[in-house]
Amino acid sequence: MLLEVLQGTEAGGFILIQDTVKYSGRQLLKSYLNTALKREEEIVHVLGFETSEDELRDGLDKTSAQRLHFHNAYSDPLGWTANSPFTVHQFTVEDISTLLKQTPQAKAVTLVIDSLSWILRHHPPAVICQTLQALKKGGAVRTVVGLLHTDMHQRGTVGSIRHLASAHITVAPETRGMGAVAKTTRRTKSGKLMQDEQIFSINEELSVTVQSKHSHPGRSHNNTDESEVDPTANLTFNLRLSDTEREAKEKLALPFVFSKEKKSALLHPGPGSGRILYEPDANDDYDQEDPDDDLDV
Template sequence: MLPEIWQGTDAGGLLVIQDSASYSGRHLLKSFINAALTREEDIHVIGFDVSEDELRNGLKESTTQRLHFHNAFTDPLGWTDHPAFTVRQFNLEEITHLVKQTSHAKAATLVIDSLSWILRHVSPSIVCKTLQQLKKGGAVRTIIGLLHADMHQRGTVGSVCHLATSVITVVPGINGDEAVAKITKRSKSGKVMQDEEIFTIKEDLTIIVQSKSSQTGLKHPHTEEQEADPAANLTFNLRLSDTEREAKEKLALPFVFSKEKKTALLHSGLGSGRILYEPDANDDYDQEDPDDDLDV
């Protein structure tokens, strides 16, 4: 699944690359940028985490003329008089203006490096609203965002990933040059597909998938342990034997009507529905004073 996403066969929507301190996703992000440039797409990078020189390092020089870097690394909070780009400019109007200034007629790819910088200084609801507006199309065709998951609360990460068309979570593999990609992909019909693949990134930033993660026998931290049996060490038995279960199934419950009783109730004969009372000899009933037995 990773090669299909990397090759842009499902271009469009929002792709979130989720990493942590144990493994950086920036190398994978640069691989996606390089693949988009090879497809002759216009790339707009809003860079908070690294400088433009560091981002361009390793990319093909013959394709970088279509790469437009918007410098948010130097002054991300706007402390100087003339900041290039700040976190407060992360809205639909500002980004659309930036993209249309330098892009051609076709929609461009927007790369956010990283979403964590913005989420640390802007309300998550505003960030999610802006991403949703950008997803609807217009000046931006595809959004690729790097998210440092261990910097935020789980609810914040979940809200951003819920908007994503695809989420790639990267964790380190067994060997030093390998990594595991845990992929969640949502189709337009709403179908959700998940996969895990072991991959490496070559010097030319191409991706090589080694194998499926399930074939390696690795135990991942998120794997749920086998649930303990709550009735294992009790002094009494909570389970029924086959004989006891059979007897229980044959037992007629008092509030369950049999077929014959249901038929009798539903198809009553003549005279049904009347109550007849015949007083016996012990009843002290006075026809002239029916309330004689009352102490009034």
């Protein structure tokens, strides 16, 4: 699933790459950028807050460099000088749309934000979410790709940004030193969530190679331990039956269950069964023609 997202198999929406100080997601961002530049019909705009243009272009496909437009917000992000190309205060739908119109329009435009963490330091999360939502559905941009340093923000802020993403990739170092782990979550058009976890590596040409599925050696053992925990171990009374008690319980005849022999005896009484005989005496006022004569009705 990681390669499908990076190669833009399902175009459109908002792709979020999440990293921490333990492993940087910028190389993965550049890999997506490099793949997008190789698509001839696509133009890529980059809002660069954390890296210079030379550093960003290093390693990218040089044959399609003319389709990469870098908007420098790295040298003067707060606009302290009068000639700042782009500032954090210009992160609005109107300013970004004006920026995109300054270049020749193509069928597909990809907007790369490096990074959202820098912008979140100067804008409320609600404003960022509204801007991303408008860019995602505005029509001028085919795909929005953003890098987010999750360990710099509160969990609620990260969750709000992630909720907007049609696909988000969380990267972390692999404990066995085999590369890095990417946990990819993608939302289909029907709303279904698909998740995958893979070990990957990136070479000097920014090509991503998926090595294997990421396994959790200790997870199955932990689940086994949890399933074998006896919830009745510390009770002051016994809920279990011994073999002898269970055998006696199975042989016990319940009072409301009739065996075939008992049913036969009740339905077909034998000659020695008891009967009740009633012989009226002289004091009984019994009228055979009117048995209810003694009732005051």
